[in-house]
Amino acid sequence: MEIPAKTVFYTIERTIKTYRRFSKQNFSKVVNDITVDQKLILQYLNDRPELSQNEIAELVFKDNASLTRMIELMVRKRFLKRSIRPEDRRRFNIELTSKGKEILEKLTPVIAENRKRAFAGITEEELAQLQLTLNKILTNLNHT
Amino acid sequence: MEIPAKTVFYTIERTIKTYRRFSKQNFSKVVNDITVDQKLILQYLNDRPELSQNEIAELVFKDNASLTRMIELMVRKRFLKRSIRPEDRRRFNIELTSKGKEILEKLTPVIAENRKRAFAGITEEELAQLQLTLNKILTNLNHT
DNA sequence: TATTTATAATTGATATATCAAATATATGAA
DNA sequence: TTCATATATTTGATATATCAATTATAAATA
Numbered sequence: 212m213e214i215p216a217k218t219v220f221y222t223i224e225r226t227i228k229t230y231r232r233f234s235k236q237n238f239s240k241v242v243n244d245i246t247v248d249q250k251l252i253l254q255y256l257n258d259r260p261e262l263s264q265n266e267i268a269e270l271v272f273k274d275n276a277s278l279t280r281m282i283e284l285m286v287r288k289r290f291l292k293r294s295i296r297p298e299d300r301r302r303f304n305i306e307l308t309s310k311g312k313e314i315l316e317k318l319t320p321v322i323a324e325n326r327k328r329a330f331a332g333i334t335e336e337e338l339a340q341l342q343l344t345l346n347k348i349l350t351n352l353n354h355t
Numbered sequence: 356m357e358i359p360a361k362t363v364f365y366t367i368e369r370t371i372k373t374y375r376r377f378s379k380q381n382f383s384k385v386v387n388d389i390t391v392d393q394k395l396i397l398q399y400l401n402d403r404p405e406l407s408q409n410e411i412a413e414l415v416f417k418d419n420a421s422l423t424r425m426i427e428l429m430v431r432k433r434f435l436k437r438s439i440r441p442e443d444r445r446r447f448n449i450e451l452t453s454k455g456k457e458i459l460e461k462l463t464p465v466i467a468e469n470r471k472r473a474f475a476g477i478t479e480e481e482l483a484q485l486q487l488t489l490n491k492i493l494t495n496l497n498h499t
Numbered sequence: 500t501a502t503t504t505a506t507a508a509t510t511g512a513t514a515t516a517t518c519a520a521a522t523a524t525a526t527g528a529a
Numbered sequence: 530t531t532c533a534t535a536t537a538t539t540t541g542a543t544a545t546a547t548c549a550a551t552t553a554t555a556a557a558t559a
Contacts, residue, residue: 215482216470220374225416226489227367233496246544265507272369277545279509284544301507301554326362331495337488338363344477344485345370351475352377390514409537421515423539428514445524445537 234325241317248273249285250322253315256291256305263302290314378469385461392417393429394466397459400435400449407446434458 234247251271255262262270268278282305285291290311296302307315330338378391395415399406406414412422426449429435434455440446451459474482 215479215486216474219474219482219486220371220470222486222489222493223367223371226492227364227371228416229493229496230364248545263507272372273545274547275508276510276547280545283509299507299555303508326364329492329495330363333488333491333495341485341488342363342366344481345366347477348370348473349366349373351473352373392515407537417515418517419538420517420540424515427539443525443537447538 230325230329233329234322237321237325238318241321242314244288245290245314245318249281249290250315250318252281252285253290253307253311257307257312257315260304260306262305264305285311374469374473377473378466381465381469382462385465386458388432389434389458389462393425393434394459394462396425396429397434397451397455401451401456401459404448404450406449408449429455 231247238245238247238250248271252267255267255270264278264282265275267282268275271278273281282291282293286293289308291305292308293303293305296304375391382389382391382394392415396411399411399414408422408426409419411426412419415422417425426435426437430437433452435449436452437447437449440448
């Protein structure tokens with residue numbers, strides 16, 4: 212009925228938005244007042260505390276200005292604490308607080324469960340194929 | 356900088372954002388100051404002028420409140436004009452202005468070209484498969 | 500060293516996202 | 530008709546997205 216080329220991006224958009232909503236709801240059962248992106252930032256900083264704000268921005272595919280404001284908010288919420296890095300006073304050291312770590316621990320299994328539900332009945336091969344096609348699109352868009 | 360382990364949702368997110376950026380750039384070569392979503396709204400209203408704001412919101416997968424503000428802006432930019440509908444004074448008739456129609460005409464081939472580039476080297480079957488997988492995910496998320 | 504250039508982060512302006520509450524109008528039931 | 534409920538839209542508050550401009554510091558170079 213529909214022509215895929217005309218609706219693929221619509222479906223992609225719909226999927227990502229639906230997943231965000233779904234995640235948010237499940238998050239809220241365990242932890243108050245955290246978004247999917249904030250959780251992702253906590254994760255990155257926990258794994259690699261040396262990251263700069265700009266590096267994180269790139270990792271989570273956001274603008275530096277957005278990151279500034281998100282980090283600021285996360286500091287205000289006491290998920291993170293921030294101090295100037297003496298070796299380079301333009302940058303900050305950003306650390307998870309104990310509250311931040313606690314949140315991360317609570318959310319990790321929720322994420323796993325979210326993915327499990329999202330991908331129920333879908334084989335690894337099918338997901339790999341999905342990634343492959345999306346990466347082709349990405350390559351097309353970046354190399355023209 | 357090293358590339359982090361990517362999840363499917365990360366790739367989906369990255370794809371949609373990259374496509375939005377790509378579209379925006381190509382739009383700006385032809386028309387000033389219009390976003391992908393605004394173009395989509397013009398398209399829907401051109402095809403189905405009887406749509407209410409809430410119906411459009413659902414079609415473009417946005418909140419009613421966002422739609423109010425977007426329509427407002429598009430009226431301010433003279434893409435649209437709006438008048439109260441006498442049969443139901445809660446609703447509006449929203450029409451494209453000649454400027455709105457002109458923009459739509461200019462952008463239609465750009466969209467086609469954008470898709471062509473995005474999907475270069477990808478078969479219809481592959482795209483259909485992509486849709487299929489995404490729809491499975493959507494069904495999973497909506498039925499749990 | 501002094502000056503230029505680059506980098507990290509912030510700020511300002513404007514648009515959009517989201518949720519809750521409010522407003523206006525329509526519809527249905529008592 | 531009158532009251533309760535539903536619907537369409539708006540508004541307010543707060544967060545995020547985007548672009549351009551600014552600030553502070555570091556690095557490069559004349």
